[in-house]
Amino acid sequence: MPAALWALTISAFAIGTTEFVIVGLLPTVASDMAISIPSAGLLVSLYAIGVAIGAPILTALTARIPRKQLLVSLMALFIVGNGLASVAPGFATLVFARIITGFAHGVFFSIGSTIAAALVPAEKRASAISIMFAGLTVAIVTGVPLGTFIGQHFGWRATFIGVSLLGVVGLVASTILVPANLKNDATTSLKSLQKVVSNKRLLLAFLMTALGYGGTFVAFTYLSPILEQVTGLSQSLVSVILLLYGIAIAIGNLVGGKVSNRNPLKALLWMFALQAVVLLIFTYTAHYVAAGIITLFVMGALSFANVPGLQLFVVQTAEKHLPGTEDVASAFNIAAFNLGIAIGAYVGGLTVVSPLGIGATPWVGALFVLLAILVTLFSARISRKG
Numbered sequence: 001m002p003a004a005l006w007a008l009t010i011s012a013f014a015i016g017t018t019e020f021v022i023v024g025l026l027p028t029v030a031s032d033m034a035i036s037i038p039s040a041g042l043l044v045s046l047y048a049i050g051v052a053i054g055a056p057i058l059t060a061l062t063a064r065i066p067r068k069q070l071l072v073s074l075m076a077l078f079i080v081g082n083g084l085a086s087v088a089p090g091f092a093t094l095v096f097a098r099i100i101t102g103f104a105h106g107v108f109f110s111i112g113s114t115i116a117a118a119l120v121p122a123e124k125r126a127s128a129i130s131i132m133f134a135g136l137t138v139a140i141v142t143g144v145p146l147g148t149f150i151g152q153h154f155g156w157r158a159t160f161i162g163v164s165l166l167g168v169v170g171l172v173a174s175t176i177l178v179p180a181n182l183k184n185d186a187t188t189s190l191k192s193l194q195k196v197v198s199n200k201r202l203l204l205a206f207l208m209t210a211l212g213y214g215g216t217f218v219a220f221t222y223l224s225p226i227l228e229q230v231t232g233l234s235q236s237l238v239s240v241i242l243l244l245y246g247i248a249i250a251i252g253n254l255v256g257g258k259v260s261n262r263n264p265l266k267a268l269l270w271m272f273a274l275q276a277v278v279l280l281i282f283t284y285t286a287h288y289v290a291a292g293i294i295t296l297f298v299m300g301a302l303s304f305a306n307v308p309g310l311q312l313f314v315v316q317t318a319e320k321h322l323p324g325t326e327d328v329a330s331a332f333n334i335a336a337f338n339l340g341i342a343i344g345a346y347v348g349g350l351t352v353v354s355p356l357g358i359g360a361t362p363w364v365g366a367l368f369v370l371l372a373i374l375v376t377l378f379s380a381r382i383s384r385k386g
Helices: 003-032 042-061 067-086 091-118 122-154 156-177 190-197 200-220 223-229 235-260 264-285 289-303 306-321 326-353 358-384
Strands: none
Touching: 003 042, 003 067, 003 091, 003 122, 003 156, 003 223, 003 235, 042 091, 042 190, 042 326, 067 091, 067 156, 091 122, 091 306, 091 326, 122 156, 122 235, 122 306, 190 200, 190 326, 200 223, 200 264, 200 289, 200 306, 200 326, 200 358, 223 235, 223 358, 235 264, 235 289, 235 306, 264 289, 264 306, 264 358, 306 326, 326 358
């Protein structure tokens, strides 16, 4: 594997930890700041909005900056954002720090996906993207449970200090391993934004991403309180379950990359269908410890399995129909991922405070994925027309 791909994976690990560790810390942050759990959930949705808004625009604005210089600068911004979160005097400052970090996240994965795809032969691009995104999944395996444990025993601020240190590791890795001669996409500009958002095929792909990926986050955002309140597990056991969930995600991500190499649309259709079914099943098995854990493991494997296929499909579509806009199209898809997270977390919060209650979040998420299936079928129909 190219050394630069290792650097991308290491940095993705740091970014993945800060994005998802807040899921395990929601009860702790809510208690410390005397706010409700749905209000604390805004730390998930507003971070995602920071990514969704910032990624396409900032990717276009930074198109002419050398890739290595940009990657190092993004990790520096990441460190600043998490450092600010660790000393935030109030909820507003914490939200602001999360949005800053979201900006770094969005641009990193936008350019990272195209760099990863360019480092390997065409038939292995989905696998290369999945390896970079494996940094996210490994973060969920190790960073999120460890960060949750630290937050529960030493305070959530200690978790953000730890994440800042991970950012330092990512910065050093980028400095040492990423070559200085990475090719810029000279055609990328703000004009590319208009081209991308006016392309029907790409808009369908972004909608597919937002619905399919976001459906999981209706329930995943509130996974800790679900496991505590519905399944009846202790806080210490929740950390262990998050570890198992992360292992499942890591496996699913790599498998999803392999099955998406040849025909991403076909692979996505099957993965979405399985994802919707498992979310629906978890609605019922969440009330039982053994059945709930087994279902959650399968749900974890499917929740990130679609990521490489979604990203590859967007890059392929941009290459074919709008050559030269691959970076911006990739940025919009990263935005779509996070728009899905934001909407999913928000809808999950509404479900929690509604008469349906927190136990209904999995089947509500399944409805999102069902819509993604319909969009995928329509997109496949258009693709067959050339």
